[in-house]
Amino acid sequence: MPYARSPRHVMAAPPTTEEVREAWIYLVARALVVRQEMMDRAGEGFAFNMITYNPLGSANFVNPNFDVAYLEGWIALDEHSYAVIDVPKVEGR
Numbered sequence: 001m002p003y004a005r006s007p008r009h010v011m012a013a014p015p016t017t018e019e020v021r022e023a024w025i026y027l028v029a030r031a032l033v034v035r036q037e038m039m040d041r042a043g044e045g046f047a048f049n050m051i052t053y054n055p056l057g058s059a060n061f062v063n064p065n066f067d068v069a070y071l072e073g074w075i076a077l078d079e080h081s082y083a084v085i086d087v088p089k090v091e092g093r
Contacts, residue, residue: 048076
């Protein structure tokens with residue numbers, strides 16, 4: 001009887017309301033990031049590790065602020081690679 005000391009089935013306690021809320025926030029955020037990545041990858045001229053500069057005064061992206069210059073990009077990293085991001089100082093605003 002090698003299994004006599006082991007329980008056959010261990011029932012986990014149901015998640016608390018707080019655990020469900022935290023899981024929802026995490027998973028929705030992840031889903032939105034994956035969705036945005038897929039949309040960006042389908043666009044013309046997409047490449048990882050390349051900065052895209054949005055035109056000044058453009059309202060073609062979320063939360064446009066016409067006084068701010070926007071740039072974005074997808075940085076590809078894993079356990080075998082790294083990236084150094086050098087952002088020049090913004091002057092003369």
